[in-house]
Amino acid sequence: MTARSALPVSAAAAVAALLAGCTSTAPNGKQGAGPELVRPGTLVTCTHLPYAPFEETRNGKIVGFDVDLVDLVAKDLGATQRIVNTPFEGIETGQDFAIRTCDLAASGMTITPARAKVMDFSDPYFDATQALLVKRGTTPVKKIADLRGKKLGYLKATTGASYAKEHGPGVELVEFEDVGLLLAAVRSGQVNAAINDNGVLLDYAKHNQDTTVATEFDTGERYGLAVRKGNDALRRRINAVLARAKRDGSYDRIHRKWFG
Structure with missing residues (x-):
């Protein structure tokens, strides 16, 4: 919800141990085939509400700039985005990835060295x-x-x-x-x-x-979308979608929608 900075991460080793035991599930449900998803066919996004215009609730639905960008990623994966509202501490410490709460985090989140120790970031998408x-x-x-x-x-x-x-x-x-x-x-x-x-x-x-x-x-x-540490397949897919959105005008359209 802001260029939110990382808190000191004292549980990094425990998180890494948990991650080591995780298996990958691709959209088609096959182990190790393509980007890892917590639930086949669903791209689960962790965020912390409210943080308008990046993510907020309107008429019972979670909407925003980040939401629309991640929808592009979900579409590319042939999946449907599902958003989980969770305390920000769980996102920035990497715990939500360790316990498989979500596939990625989108929360107006600044890329910082401390966070990069417990999660991997996409290319920057917002200054x-x-x-x-x-x-x-x-x-x-x-x-x-x-x-x-x-x-x-x-x-x-x-x-x-x-x-x-x-x-x-x-x-x-x-x-x-x-x-x-x-x-x-x-x-x-x-x-x-x-x-x-x-x-x-x-x-x-x-x-x-x-x-x-x-x-x-x-x-x-600079903001980035975050994924579980080592989930390079999903991170690369996100980067490809962001790059394409900037080339084909989708990014500008979404930006105008939320920022004018």
């Missing part, structure tokens, strides 16, 4: 920066230091959290576990600002015009 959301009409904020003596909300276990802690001496930091609660806290005045990925904040401000994105920080983050 992101950190940004600050504030109530419209408040004192201008251009950098985190401008919030000295005030409250800055951040989302737990994200790159925004790391950035706020590094650049916010004298700022009162307030942690949230849900991005919806974080952004609502800006509107209610519970916090003076919120730090998160620019794509999410710009989308929120568009639909909540009493808020605005005050500034952005060029953190150079």
Whole structure:
């Protein structure tokens, strides 16, 4: 739900041991034939809701930019995408792959060295920066230091959290576990600002015009779709689909749909 950063992974060895005992199942149900899927004919995606416009629930259905991209992968595999909403910690530690909860993770997730130790990433598919959301009409904020003596909300276990802690001496930091609660806290005045990925904040401000994105920080983050460590067949297939989508205009069409 943000360029979410990896938490320290203390169970990496245990995860690797679990992965070593896994067998592969291709879409046709044959062992070892092609991309590995948890359930034949189904591409199971782990995500953590909400994280609009990448993934959110509308009218009882999970939709979003990531959802549409992964649908392209599912179609290429002759499978149907099934989305599992799971705590983000299970995704970023690699545990959801180890216990075979899902085939891939799509959650507006930044590629980081820590995560790459417990999962494999596709080629980058989205560039992101950190940004600050504030109530419209408040004192201008251009950098985190401008919030000295005030409250800055951040989302737990994200790159925004790391950035706020590094650049916010004298700022009162307030942690949230849900991005919806974080952004609502800006509107209610519970916090003076919120730090998160620019794509999410710009989308929120568009639909909540009493808020605005005050500034952005060029953190150079890139999102990737993640698969179980060593599942190269699925990772290569995802990369092929992403490359084709960028060539044939499918990626641009999906981007316009969700970002305008």
